[in-house]
Amino acid sequence: MIPARRATATAVVLAAAGALLSAVAPTASAAATCASPTYQRQFFANTTFTGTPKKTDCDTAVAEKWGTGAPATGLPKDNFGVRWTVTRDFGSGGPFALPVTAQDGIRVYLDGSRKVDLWKNVSTTQKKTVNVTIPSGRHTLRVDFVNWTGAADVSFAYTPRTTPDVDKVKPLVPSGDSVSYDPATGRAKVSWAKNKEMDLAGYRVYRRPSGSPFKAVPLATTTATSYTDTTLPVTGETFYYEVRAYDKAGNESAGTADKSVTTADRTAPGVPSGLEVTDASEENGLGLGWSSVPGAASYRVYRAPGTTGAYTLLGSAAEPSYRDATAVVGTAYSYRVTAVDAAGNESARSATLTGTRRDDTPPPPVTGLKAIPTDDGFELTWDRNPAPDLLRYSVYGGQLLSDGENSVCAASEVAWLTPDVTSYRYTTVPDGEQRCFFVDSVDSSGNSLYRLHREANVVVATELGAPAEPGTEPGTEPATGGTGA
Template identity: 30%
Template sequence: MEAVPATPAGLSATYDAMTGQATLRWTASKETDLAGYRVYRRLATTSWSKASGSALLTAPSFTDALPATGQTFFYEVRTVDKGGRESRGSLDVSATSLDRTGPAAPAGLTATGDRFTTLLRWQPVADAARYEVYGAAQSAGPYTLLGTTTQPSYDDHLTPANAPRHYRVRALDAKGNPSAFSATVIGDGVDRTPPQAPTDLTTYVQASETRVSWKMPDSFDNDRVNGGHFRLYRSPGTTLDPATLTRVSCVNTDSAYDRMCADQGMTPGAHYTYAVTAVDAAGNESALSAPVTVRSGDRVAPGPVTGLRATPRNDGMLLSWDAPAEDDIASYFAWRGVRQPDGTVRWLESCSEGTSDPQAMLCPSIPDGETYVYAVIAKDRWDNRLRLDDPTVATVTATELDLVRP
């Protein structure tokens, strides 16, 4: 078997950053039947391939133009004799190119705008350390750098209202190499984003109107100054029913921030459920707020208490009565009086000492053994109550204990 040529020795590699070329040199072979040399190259993760092409090299040197990717390339040289036999590869050497190659251009750029901000989003780019966002009034430019970001998103807070702005983005790697620009997208400056819904609804119910107040949503100040406002809705009953939802014509509002509405179109004594929306300057309406339910006011006094009883005690006369049928009772008042010969009652004083029982009240300091007429009247939350001289007012006659021994 014929021997293969001797392996080349003395291989070295130098890289010229100006030209982007690696120069290889090695010791000339002393083979008498030398035909030439082959140079092989590979990356750390690839197999050897011929870098010197199909023709044999006749001189012990080779210049290789490397891609400006910052990668490390490994080399070895093999000797070839006139019979076509190839030696083993020399000891490996390496050269690392200067990185002048930017990342891939960003893809999937979108622009979603409202009156004050255009939201730009795109797909992340591998090897991108940051992104530059450019804008222009015309698609042909000139483009101005709007800002930089490390995330695949950017919020343009200087969007011109109702005017187009063209956007494009490019990625830069850690060495500052830029990519090509993304495709251009257009933001038209038209507000299509509804604001957040108002929060914290409260109510103040009177006999003539129901006032609903709320908290203005965050970031609504700009909209409010530029014509944004609120809408109050209601539906009958104790739940918000979209099928019967109607908008309330507010009688008056909070003039400073438009955060209160007075509803005077209710049926007295009926249940209503309210909700509020925010409407921005472009007419975009928010979702409904969390609802609040009220019972509207009325001007009808509660009916007479029932089951009125008077129980004499050592400390006075205890008055008690049955629980009311009405659900809007706020408090009770009691009086003590004396029956006149003509059957009428002359009322002397009120009894104001309450007890732990909401349907009981004590009239204290009643003279021993004396008989009086007692009356109890209910007052609702809207200050409606029967007059004391109303013939339907519940009364009871009782005699206090006689604690004086004969």
């Protein structure tokens, strides 16, 4: 019996009918594309990893217990090899542990450099952990496993060493950071890209107002890649944010470039204080004043009639003062003031101030004054004064002094009379003596023309019974004119 020969994978070329015919060897499974950090896994029907893999797929971890069976269809249960390969970004890198177990042989390579070598046929599982430092950036790990005979099992991992005494490598600065602000809610959202660190613990968000440094304590700590700040003051100020990554060993990265937001201003200025009446006059009205408020661009003045009326906006002022020219003389008003900033925010109203516009207008002058001489003095009469707020008449009497050119009535106040009295009897004057008189009208606010201008309508008369002056007759007509002293 002639034994059958093993078929080879070599193509055999035959000539047939003038044409070339080729017999093609069976093809292995197509190479799989595996997204990092998933491994690409290749199965070989030999322990030298030569030829085309019998199978290629993706594997999330190197952790197999195949026992004594074949690891895949088409592979022998002995003398096979399996290779895992992964390329990934290690961020800032740092110290890593490479723990392995295998029965039989295992080798681990970092960027083509062998780091683990347990390459022998064993009857029990062998173990080893190798510590390495992986540089920052992208690197390739390759795990080669072979089983010569017997049971097959294998495991491999790469894990960061995170104790503070070992890991001194800071994480990379987070990238892709940005900030957005919603003026309607007053919230700012800070976002960034996921950090590549394998030992990342989280992120710290810092905030500072313009012109100030970041505080040592972060605004927030998170494991997410965004943070919404709900604590921003709505004062129209500018604030800056930065994000820092920190790892499990406590190392913190440098901060991202500062990103700024300018907040909406919805914070009202302080309430005005020290409200007072600063002046009052008939010409200018009732004046108000108060202390200035920091940040105020203007002020609003509110007025209510009396002490219980409803307040309405009276007007505004750029400075901490206001003159109410519309206040009615003698009427009480209540006032309150608010401060308004450049954004239009209005403060609460100040404490109430009640004031009354003072009457500075004197009554009209007394008219129709007559001084009629009698045997024992004079009878004074005058017209009723039309002033509605007339309080009294003040009667002045005295002597007329003359320097030859000018005459002055040196008079003193001799009587106060109620508004319904328009006459006065002036007695105890020696016969034939001359006297001067004037009457002043005074209102309920104390206003009078005589007090204001020191002038009055003066009448002069001579008491009966005195001999006439040479060239004159005894005074039978009242004298008028002159200036009050």
